[in-house]
Amino acid sequence: MADDRSTRGAEILRQIHSDWGTPNVLGPLEELVPDLKVIVRDFAFGEIYARPALDLKSRQLATVAALAAMHNAPLELKAHLFGALKLGWKKEELIEVLLQIALYAGFPATISALTIAKEVFAEYDARNTAAKQVP
Amino acid sequence: MADDRSTRGAEILRQIHSDWGTPNVLGPLEELVPDLKVIVRDFAFGEIYARPALDLKSRQLATVAALAAMHNAPLELKAHLFGALKLGWKKEELIEVLLQIALYAGFPATISALTIAKEVFAEYDARNTAAKQVP
Amino acid sequence: MADDRSTRGAEILRQIHSDWGTPNVLGPLEELVPDLKVIVRDFAFGEIYARPALDLKSRQLATVAALAAMHNAPLELKAHLFGALKLGWKKEELIEVLLQIALYAGFPATISALTIAKEVFAEYDARNTAAKQVP
Amino acid sequence: MADDRSTRGAEILRQIHSDWGTPNVLGPLEELVPDLKVIVRDFAFGEIYARPALDLKSRQLATVAALAAMHNAPLELKAHLFGALKLGWKKEELIEVLLQIALYAGFPATISALTIAKEVFAEYDARNTAAKQVP
Amino acid sequence: MADDRSTRGAEILRQIHSDWGTPNVLGPLEELVPDLKVIVRDFAFGEIYARPALDLKSRQLATVAALAAMHNAPLELKAHLFGALKLGWKKEELIEVLLQIALYAGFPATISALTIAKEVFAEYDARNTAAKQVP
Amino acid sequence: MADDRSTRGAEILRQIHSDWGTPNVLGPLEELVPDLKVIVRDFAFGEIYARPALDLKSRQLATVAALAAMHNAPLELKAHLFGALKLGWKKEELIEVLLQIALYAGFPATISALTIAKEVFAEYDARNTAAKQVP
Numbered sequence: 001m002a003d004d005r006s007t008r009g010a011e012i013l014r015q016i017h018s019d020w021g022t023p024n025v026l027g028p029l030e031e032l033v034p035d036l037k038v039i040v041r042d043f044a045f046g047e048i049y050a051r052p053a054l055d056l057k058s059r060q061l062a063t064v065a066a067l068a069a070m071h072n073a074p075l076e077l078k079a080h081l082f083g084a085l086k087l088g089w090k091k092e093e094l095i096e097v098l099l100q101i102a103l104y105a106g107f108p109a110t111i112s113a114l115t116i117a118k119e120v121f122a123e124y125d126a127r128n129t130a131a132k133q134v135p
Numbered sequence: 136m137a138d139d140r141s142t143r144g145a146e147i148l149r150q151i152h153s154d155w156g157t158p159n160v161l162g163p164l165e166e167l168v169p170d171l172k173v174i175v176r177d178f179a180f181g182e183i184y185a186r187p188a189l190d191l192k193s194r195q196l197a198t199v200a201a202l203a204a205m206h207n208a209p210l211e212l213k214a215h216l217f218g219a220l221k222l223g224w225k226k227e228e229l230i231e232v233l234l235q236i237a238l239y240a241g242f243p244a245t246i247s248a249l250t251i252a253k254e255v256f257a258e259y260d261a262r263n264t265a266a267k268q269v270p
Numbered sequence: 271m272a273d274d275r276s277t278r279g280a281e282i283l284r285q286i287h288s289d290w291g292t293p294n295v296l297g298p299l300e301e302l303v304p305d306l307k308v309i310v311r312d313f314a315f316g317e318i319y320a321r322p323a324l325d326l327k328s329r330q331l332a333t334v335a336a337l338a339a340m341h342n343a344p345l346e347l348k349a350h351l352f353g354a355l356k357l358g359w360k361k362e363e364l365i366e367v368l369l370q371i372a373l374y375a376g377f378p379a380t381i382s383a384l385t386i387a388k389e390v391f392a393e394y395d396a397r398n399t400a401a402k403q404v405p
Numbered sequence: 406m407a408d409d410r411s412t413r414g415a416e417i418l419r420q421i422h423s424d425w426g427t428p429n430v431l432g433p434l435e436e437l438v439p440d441l442k443v444i445v446r447d448f449a450f451g452e453i454y455a456r457p458a459l460d461l462k463s464r465q466l467a468t469v470a471a472l473a474a475m476h477n478a479p480l481e482l483k484a485h486l487f488g489a490l491k492l493g494w495k496k497e498e499l500i501e502v503l504l505q506i507a508l509y510a511g512f513p514a515t516i517s518a519l520t521i522a523k524e525v526f527a528e529y530d531a532r533n534t535a536a537k538q539v540p
Numbered sequence: 541m542a543d544d545r546s547t548r549g550a551e552i553l554r555q556i557h558s559d560w561g562t563p564n565v566l567g568p569l570e571e572l573v574p575d576l577k578v579i580v581r582d583f584a585f586g587e588i589y590a591r592p593a594l595d596l597k598s599r600q601l602a603t604v605a606a607l608a609a610m611h612n613a614p615l616e617l618k619a620h621l622f623g624a625l626k627l628g629w630k631k632e633e634l635i636e637v638l639l640q641i642a643l644y645a646g647f648p649a650t651i652s653a654l655t656i657a658k659e660v661f662a663e664y665d666a667r668n669t670a671a672k673q674v675p
Numbered sequence: 676m677a678d679d680r681s682t683r684g685a686e687i688l689r690q691i692h693s694d695w696g697t698p699n700v701l702g703p704l705e706e707l708v709p710d711l712k713v714i715v716r717d718f719a720f721g722e723i724y725a726r727p728a729l730d731l732k733s734r735q736l737a738t739v740a741a742l743a744a745m746h747n748a749p750l751e752l753k754a755h756l757f758g759a760l761k762l763g764w765k766k767e768e769l770i771e772v773l774l775q776i777a778l779y780a781g782f783p784a785t786i787s788a789l790t791i792a793k794e795v796f797a798e799y800d801a802r803n804t805a806a807k808q809v810p
Contacts, residue, residue: 025786032793033770040782043313045239054231056209061193062200062232064237070745071612073239073783095573096189097197103179104201104208106509107580108613111565118572160516167523168500175512178583206342207476207514230303239781242310243343246295253302314778324771328736332772335737336744336779341477343779365438366729367737373719374741374748376644377445378478381430388437437551448718459636467596467605467637471644474606478644502602503592508584509606509613611747635708647715648748651700658707 009046016083068113144181149216202247279316338383414451549586684721
């Protein structure tokens with residue numbers, strides 16, 4: 001019988017991460033620490049993100065703000081900016097969140113985060129353009 | 136003629152900060168650095184929060200997440216948790232945001248933030264109860 | 271049937287935390303966020319600390335070093351310094367770990383951590399002296 | 406024969422710390438870790454601050470800026486703000502340094518630092534007033 | 541009529557940033573967030589750096605110390621080390637500031653900052669040599 | 676007469692750093708700041724690591740945990756993971772320490788540290804394999 005946490009976690013990961021674009025943060029560690037992927041899926045997404053009292057779109061905004069303010073996790077910020085777009089946040093809205101971070105964590109945190117956002121938005125637009133051209 | 140930034144900043148501060156509860160973070164510094172209150176009102180609220188591309192309720196969630204993750208600004212977190220309640224976030228939703236921070240900034244950040252939230256919620260409930268009892 | 275994680279987590283908590291001394295970090299949050307205690311017991315202690323590849327005494331040293339270096343979690347550092355003594359680290363050894371942190375996180379981190387250690391050691395000695403006087 | 410580092414360190418400490426006001430950061434740790442005071446005097450002040458290529462007044466400004474930006478060492482910041490006044494920085498100049506920190510570390514860092522500065526300046530003025538009244 | 545903040549900010553930027561060398565930190569973000577350059581010029585330089593109570597050379601030392609201690613903004617540290625040289629700080633003095641940071645933020649912060657300073661100094665010397673060879 | 680600190684520091688460095696593998700963190704700074712290497716050897720290793728009350732293997736675990744939790748010193752973490760292997764910590768044990776860091780500093784800190792550990796382990800295995808093939 002499947003663990004409920006695992007099922008829920010996998011489902012939430014599907015909702016957050018696009019099937020393209022999102023960097024595979026844990027992929028390179030799969031052989032060295034096979035349990036890590038399971039822990040992140042089951043605990044982070046299956047136990048925490050899965051809690052019903054807050055919707056996933058709001059959770060994603062909180063994660064983007066937290067990672068931008070911490071200013072030391074570029075890969076995770078990139079992955080969650082993709083997730084934020086996928087869950088319906090607009091590019092203009094995400095830019096505002098990252099600008100606002102300057103007030104609490106300083107301008108260098110904002111500048112780093114916006115530089116990552118620029119990459120994410122460019123990849124996102126390129127994919128969308130490509131997707132629309134498929135006949 | 137009043138500076139537009141000042142007017143907008145003051146208006147946003149009114150929307151975020153309840154007239155009770157919110158700690159007056161800048162009050163004690165008013166005599167030493169009179170410009171600080173002006174800078175925060177005009178720049179932080181009049182120039183950044185006032186930008187139209189993101190609604191104030193979402194901005195407040197981002198601020199709460201950022202301050203909880205940074206884990207070194209208890210006074211500001213307290214003030215913005217009051218603001219988050221005032222702008223319509225439910226207590227249960229804010230608890231979720233703070234729990235989620237554990238994934239990115241560790242459990243001590245979450246525990247500190249929830250301890251502050253507990254104080255804020257208690258003061259908020261006490262005031263609301265008192266307000267309802269006024270005939 | 272009891273969840274294995276919960277049983278293991280509770281057992282490890284018993285090994286780390288003395289029945290006196292250790293501050294009850296999560297106690298004040300029990301009413302507001304009842305799940306937090308469960309999450310910490312089941313995930314932090316039942317899933318992570320319980321992994322067999324590293325002994326508990328070494329894990330405790332790593333936690334003390336991490337918390338001292340992060341320099342923003344005095345309550346958790348206090349609790350884990352108690353745990354470190356309980357698991358067999360000597361006071362002199364813990365002092366060395368905290369001194370060494372100065373090289374990586376600066377002297378203020380070391381000074382804060384040693385100030386907390388001083389409190390922990392005093393409480394620990396007072397209890398041990400009291401315990402020995404029981405006829 | 407006295408260690409040169411020790412002599413130099415003690416001399417620099419005399420120049421930085423006023424004989425009143427400055428909190429005795431290391432005092433409470435003297436019994437637990439007697440070597441700490443020696444290490445700080447000999448290494449921090451006797452080996453680093455004593456290097457001739459930068460004057461002590463500029464060093465003090467750098468320390469105040471670093472501690473304010475790190476935003477987790479209130480005791481050390483307090484001690485070094487006293488030192489900065491003693492070495493000739495004016496109150497208005499120190500306020501400017503702390504305001505500027507907001508750009509790099511966010512407003513909460515600035516607000517904390519200014520709150521500490523307010524205390525330091527008040528104690529400093531009280532002492533100076535008292536000193537002048539001595540006939 | 542030009543905004544005074546903008547004029548002052550632009551003038552201060554001219555004084556800090558050499559016309560060569562200084563990395564254009566905000567350049568890559570100009571298309572995505574055109575307002576950012578304006579905000580940084582008008583607020584950071586036109587409102588904060590422009591305040592008269594502290595000279596620009598001292599401000600630059602504070603910024604270098606803060607960024608080195610925060611240890612997460614290599615691009616901004618590089619830009620402000622160029623600025624520090626332009627405003628008259630000697631290479632030997634800047635090395636001292638960065639060494640001193642080890643006491644408060646640990647040796648890794650100092651090592652990162654000195655590695656950036658090495659690059660800055662090399663580029664600075666190369667340019668100066670080239671400039672002198674122009675007949 | 677050689678300084679005792681220098682002799683002890685050099686001896687400890689020999690014990691921690693393998694003669695291959697360990698990145699030469701200070702090497703590139705040797706010409707710019709010749710004293711830095713001396714300071715690190717004499718103070719960090721000759722005065723702190725050399726203190727007899729804690730064995731070198733435990734010290735190395737504390738350093739790895741501290742650097743992983745701080746999450747901003749990849750080069751130093753790499754060097755000390757090599758040192759940890761050299762001093763007898765097993766790869767599986769180090770993986771556990773880095774996983775545990777997630778509880779205190781968040782998953783991004785753990786993921787960064789494990790990514791560095793993966794590199795270290797691969798280089799270590801390659802060297803050991805090569806060494807065994809020498810007839």
